[in-house]
Amino acid sequence: MTELAFKLLKEKKLSQKEYKNLISTYTAEDADVLAKEACRIRDEVYGKKVFIRGLIEISNICKNDCYYCGIRKSNAHCVRYRLTHEEILECCEEGYKLGFRTFVLQGGEDGYYTDDILCGIVSDIKKRYPDCAVTLSLGERTYESYLALFNAGADRYLLRHETADTEHYSRLHPKELTFENRMRCLNDLRDIGYQVGAGFMVGSPYQTVDHIAKDLCFIQDFKPDMCGIGPFIPHKDTPFGDFSGGSADLTCFLLSVIRIIHPCVLLPATTALGTVSEDGRERGILSGANVVMPNLSPASVRKKYQLYNNKLSDGAESAQCLQQLKERVALTGCEITVDRGDVKKG
Ligand code: SAH
Numbered sequence: 260m261t262e263l264a265f266k267l268l269k270e271k272k273l274s275q276k277e278y279k280n281l282i283s284t285y286t287a288e289d290a291d292v293l294a295k296e297a298c299r300i301r302d303e304v305y306g307k308k309v310f311i312r313g314l315i316e317i318s319n320i321c322k323n324d325c326y327y328c329g330i331r332k333s334n335a336h337c338v339r340y341r342l343t344h345e346e347i348l349e350c351c352e353e354g355y356k357l358g359f360r361t362f363v364l365q366g367g368e369d370g371y372y373t374d375d376i377l378c379g380i381v382s383d384i385k386k387r388y389p390d391c392a393v394t395l396s397l398g399e400r401t402y403e404s405y406l407a408l409f410n411a412g413a414d415r416y417l418l419r420h421e422t423a424d425t426e427h428y429s430r431l432h433p434k435e436l437t438f439e440n441r442m443r444c445l446n447d448l449r450d451i452g453y454q455v456g457a458g459f460m461v462g463s464p465y466q467t468v469d470h471i472a473k474d475l476c477f478i479q480d481f482k483p484d485m486c487g488i489g490p491f492i493p494h495k496d497t498p499f500g501d502f503s504g505g506s507a508d509l510t511c512f513l514l515s516v517i518r519i520i521h522p523c524v525l526l527p528a529t530t531a532l533g534t535v536s537e538d539g540r541e542r543g544i545l546s547g548a549n550v551v552m553p554n555l556s557p558a559s560v561r562k563k564y565q566l567y568n569n570k571l572s573d574g575a576e577s578a579q580c581l582q583q584l585k586e587r588v589a590l591t592g593c594e595i596t597v598d599r600g601d602v603k604k605g
Pocket of ligand 1: 327328329365366367368396397398399417418419421459460489490491492493494531566567
């Protein structure tokens with residue numbers, strides 16, 4: 260084992276410079292040892308359980324033009340859709356029967372969903388399923404909007420920070436989107452009382468090991484309740500279509516590091532990880548992840564929510580195939596549970 264991996268095992272924290280060196284020099288043995296420690300910590304905090312979230316992709320209409328994202332406004336090839344209030348409730352009904360106790364409403368920044376409309380949807384879901392958590396993942400909104408949604412019953416909010424480096428942030432986004440506003444949103448969400456999710460893509464264009472080291476320091480400091488990390492996967496109809504994608508190995512290694520430095524975090528084995536590697540989901544869990552988010556969107560729209568090419572939405576990635584997912588998760592020695600799966604505060 261290298262010295263830095265040993266230091267991380269012992270001290271559960273490194274400096275930015277040390278993270279950079281660790282990421283640049285880690286060996287297969289380091290990855291193995293850190294994964295085992297990450298699983299031990301996860302089991303100690305949450306048990307050998309994997310929480311499931313039903314992911315409902317409510318709209319692929321977006322006013323933003325993020326260079327990496329397939330549903331960016333400028334992608335004229337994207338066939339747009341938006342789910343109605345009723346359709347979203349039908350997804351929840353089906354999900355509830357399947358055993359989901361968290362519904363994640365994700366989408367582009369679609370101006371149709373005003374606070375009034377969204378609050379109506381959230382409060383209806385909470386009225387019908389008071390034992391369920393509602394997670395929103397709808398991008399940047401105002402403090403007042405986040406507050407109204409929280410008061411309507413939303414429990415959690417996912418907003419990846421994408422990169423903790425301001426300069427890198429500006430290479431991934433057009434100038435209207437700023438790192439400062441992303442941070443403002445994350446801080447607002449936390450102040451209001453949400454369980455907050457951050458996260459980043461591994462191997463995004465122009466990303467360096469320094470940037471990843473900064474991401475780890477950000478996670479160490481901000482301590483998000485959830486942290487979504489997955490490999491960048493190019494989408495051909497975006498400005499980043501010709502870049503190469505991120506690796507499953509590095510993603511898994513970072514999942515282990517994050518579990519070790521932030522034991523209570525809810526850590527998904529993401530769809531992107533399952534997309535780049537056939538057994539990515541299982542490998543994510545064996546690296547310390549404890550959440551999976553199968554797709555609960557209506558079958559007719561699933562292929563249209565193409566954040567990146569070849570995005571999985573069937574098989575074990577589909578809420579309807581929960582049995583298949585259960586069997587695959589069981590191979591890791593963990594078990595899927597019917598539970599809201601709230602964060603444990605350390
Ligand atoms: N509009 C919402 C939801 C974005 S989609 C928001 O701003 O939060 C959810 C996540 O998918 C993004 O945060 C991004 O990290 C990831 N994503 C987008 N395009 C991707 C790509 N090409 N490869 C991998 N992940 C991608």
